[in-house]
Each structure stands twice: as C-alpha cells, then as structure tokens.
Amino acid sequence: MTSFLNRIYADYLMPSRLGIYEALLKRAGDAGYVQTSVRNFHRELASPHGAPRRVLVHRHDIDSDLRTAKKMFALEAKYGVHASYYFRLTTLDFGFMREIEAAGSEASYHYEEVADYAKRHRIRCPHEIRRRFPEIREQFLRNFTSITERLGLRMVTVASHGDFANRRLKVINHELLRDAQLRGRCGIECESYDSELLRHFDMYISDREHPLYYTPLSPFDALGRHERICFLTHPLQWETNWAETTRCNLRRLAEEVAWRA
Secondary structure, three states: OHHHHHHHHHHHHOOOOHHHHHHHHHHHHHOOOEEEOHHHHHHHHHOOOOOOOOEEEEEEEEOOOHHHHHHHHHHHHHOOOOOEEEEOOOOOOHHHHHHHHHOOOEEEEEEOHHHHHHHHOOOOOHHHHHHOHHHHHHHHHHHHHHHHHHHOOOOOEEEEOOOHHHHHHOOOHHHHHHOHHHHHHHOOOEEOOOHHHHOOOOEEEEEOOOOOOEEOOOHHHHEOOEOEEEEEEOHHHOOOOHHHHHHHHHHHHHHHHHHHO
C-alpha cells in the first residue's frame, strides 16, 4: 500500500522540484564545476588538454514529458549550462532538438529497438531476441538515419533506454551497440553506458521517484566530495504532468498485456 501511495503522489500530487534543480545548477557553478554534455565531456577526454578537473555532466533521458524538459532547458540556458538530451521515438521534437543544439548542448537518440522488437513479436526468451540482433541492428540503423536526416545535424552519442521488456528478458538495449560496424555506419563516437566513458566519473547519480529522489546520493552531497560527476535525470521526476503520466501508464499497461498474451 505504501508503494502504491508513493506512486500516486509522485505521478499526480508532487509539487514541482524545478526550484531544486535550479539551486543545483547554481551551487555547482559556484563550486567551480564545469557543467557540460556527454558529447563535450567525451571529446574533451580525447583532447590534448583533457577534461576539466571538476565537471558535472548533465544527461537527460526524455522518456516522456517534453513540457518539463523544456523548462529544465530554460533553467540551464539561464546559467550557461550545457547538457545532453536523449529523445525516444515517441518524444522526438525536432524544433526543440535544434534549439538545444543551437545553445551548445546536445540532442540525440534514446534508443530501444531491442525492447520494441521483443514486444512487437512477443519474444520472451533472451536467446531468441539475441538471435534476432542482425535484424534489430538494421532497424536501429533505419531509425537513426531517419532522425539524423530530419534533424539536419549529426548525432555522435546515443543512450540506451531501459524498458520493462529489457528487465524481464535481462537483455539491455545497449548490447546492440557492442557492434563496432554498426557504430561506424552511424558515426557514433560514444554510447552513454560505455565503460570507457563511465570509468572517468568518480560518481554517477540518477534521479529516482519519491521518496528516494536520488541514487546513490544527492547531487548536492556529491558536490565538493567528488570531482567528476554524471547526473542522469528524467523530466517526469521533477514536475508532475497528469495527462502525460496517465498516457504513459496506460500505454505501458497495454504493452504488458499484449506481450504476455
């Protein structure tokens, strides 16, 4: 019952936490952290001067709720902060994505072809879904190419989405990008879960639903204690959006029912 009530509060009753996000941007800036995108950080690592000593990499996974994503972007613009925004096929907004890029931040793809394929074909066996990887890679290539062409800009980093189907199968979307040939065909320099990228952070924080809010610790507590921090956020964790939340909850319920049928 407690978890159900917490979910209702998080989805429909929670006051906006965007003031907290703004306070974080300000405090990180005051503490001397360079606040940047995944793309910028990855490229700075390979540059002769290297990445900044103190850096806070902002990664936003736009699973849903473009309205709140745009509010977070406005706050970052106010403080001169750069970030990465990863969009699913269901949240693509090319005008917003171009605005993000024009501001020096990054807009790219939050992909989920493995989960999509499993749900569409009702595959519940991990060995069977991996056997279909050649076909799924081609679908990723088609989606990636279509987004790039419509956006009119190159995308050089991407981020895997985590779906209930991935958790049930124990097969993550990221497995698809272990194929160097696919990366080369797309011009992908880095996947946000690459171990070669993650090893350069001494703290990786993700936002969580009420009442936890963060894991493994608050980003406020990490400032000053850790030098290189990656902070993963999802807009829906920062402000309630009744219509969007209800739509997403109903869609997931329908997908689960269809997948098990």
